[in-house]
Structures are given as C-alpha cells and as structure tokens.
Amino acid sequence: MAAVVTLCKNAIAQQVDFNLHFFVNSVTFIGKVIRHAKLTPDQVRIVCSTSGESYDRNKEKIDGFSISMPSGQPCKINFYTSTCFEGCDIFDKVGRTYIVSDGTATHSMLDISTTIRQIAGRIRDTQYKEITHIYSKSRYGRDVSYEQFKASTEQEIDKAERFLKWYATADEDIKPTIYSDMKFINTETMTLDRNQLKLELLNFRN
Incomplete structure (x- = not known):
C-alpha cells in the first residue's frame, strides 16, 4: 500500500504529469489509501459495484466518497475494482495503468494470463502503453509452520x-x-x- 500512497501524494503535489489509474479488487484497500494519502473527493474517482447491498457497504469503506461510472471524466487519481476489469472503456490520453495485488487479500490477486491482459487494454487512447504491477508479499509466509x-x-x-x-x-x-x-x-x-x-x-x- 505504501507505494500507492506515495504515488497519490506525488500526484496531489503535481510532481507527475500524468493521471493515475489503479486497478485493485478491494474497496477496503481503496479506503485505506484514501485515508493514508489524505485524499479529498475532488482529487479521486472511484468506480466499484453499486448493485444491491454492496453499494452501502462500499460507500462506508471509502468514507462516503462518491462512486462514479467508468465513462465519467477521469481525475488525477482513479480507482477501479473488478467491475471494470473487463468490457468497459476508459478514455484518458495521459492515463497510466497500475495493477495492484494485495498479498494479504486473496480476492485482489489476479490471473496474469487473462485478467491482467484485459486490464491492460482498458484505457483506450492513452499515450502510455506500458502497465505497472504493484504487489505485496503473500500472507502465507513460510516463517511459521x-x-x-x-x-x-x-x-x-x-x-x-x-x-x-x-x-x-x-x-x-x-x-x-x-x-x-x-x-x-x-x-x-x-x-x-x-x-x-x-x-x-x-x-x-x-
């Protein structure tokens, strides 16, 4: 998480000339980044599930920040959960893709052969063709029996x-x-x- 928080702080400080697009399948993780980076609603766009009871739970996890649609105007900092991993089109010519895998949360680990390939093409018109994978170590450490x-x-x-x-x-x-x-x-x-x-x-x- 520290790497994501640092990127967000740099973006707020105008130290990067591109927009950050984080694909991470954990609303809880997004909420933690918001709090640690001290983000405000005008600095961030969050796209996650709005179906059924998950809407209220997700809003609580992200401190009441608004939940946006994939087609909305991008911000300096953007977060997407699995609802956007396939089949949605994002347009941002200065958008850079970051895939985040939290080793402590199984549902945030992604299949390299399929899911990551899908995410790589989500920002349709970006000038940045490379993607960055940010990951942390698995919770299944082998320092215990x-x-x-x-x-x-x-x-x-x-x-x-x-x-x-x-x-x-x-x-x-x-x-x-x-x-x-x-x-x-x-x-x-x-x-x-x-x-x-x-x-x-x-x-x-x-």
Whole structure:
C-alpha cells in the first residue's frame, strides 16, 4: 500500500504529469489509501459495484466518497475494482495503468494470463502503453509452520464467532451501520464461512 500512497501524494503535489489509474479488487484497500494519502473527493474517482447491498457497504469503506461510472471524466487519481476489469472503456490520453495485488487479500490477486491482459487494454487512447504491477508479499509466509498457521487461523475463527454472537443480540437500530471485515464472515448473511477456513489451510500448504 505504501507505494500507492506515495504515488497519490506525488500526484496531489503535481510532481507527475500524468493521471493515475489503479486497478485493485478491494474497496477496503481503496479506503485505506484514501485515508493514508489524505485524499479529498475532488482529487479521486472511484468506480466499484453499486448493485444491491454492496453499494452501502462500499460507500462506508471509502468514507462516503462518491462512486462514479467508468465513462465519467477521469481525475488525477482513479480507482477501479473488478467491475471494470473487463468490457468497459476508459478514455484518458495521459492515463497510466497500475495493477495492484494485495498479498494479504486473496480476492485482489489476479490471473496474469487473462485478467491482467484485459486490464491492460482498458484505457483506450492513452499515450502510455506500458502497465505497472504493484504487489505485496503473500500472507502465507513460510516463517511459521503449518501447525502455527492453523492455530492462528483458528483464533481468527474464534474472534469471528464471538463477533457474530454479539451481532445477533445487537440493537436493530445500529445493525445497518455495522460492517465487519473480519476473516471468515459472510457479510451478506452475517454467518461464519467455514469453507473459507478450509481454503486458507489448503492455500498455505500449496
């Protein structure tokens, strides 16, 4: 994230003569960049899902910033989630493409053979033909054993279970304002996702 924040700060300070277009499949990540770079709504354009309940959740993650359409006027700093990875046309002659993979979030890791190839052609008229891939290390570090990783993961499960018990008895008036980004919680049904636990352990072993 530090590299993205630095790029955004440089853009705000007018130290780059091009526009930044970040393709990252994580609204949570976008929200963190906004806060760390101290961005304001007039400096950034965010394109993410507006369907169903995801609209309110996404707005909360990005501190209430507006959600734009892909065809809108580009800003100095632009963010796109997977809703724009394929089939949308972006026009910005001075737009540079940055693909961001957050190693701590599986859903932000992209398939090089298909998805990245699609993203590379999204800005139709740019003079910059190269793309930059920004990535961080995977959370599956090998400085711990499988047993240690499993124990740590089970602690996350316990944390999620305790949160869900509290949520079940919470005042209905405040529930709509609560969002949990803890692992292993299906935020649409507010239930524990044990399949995600199995996937975590399988990914670590592989």
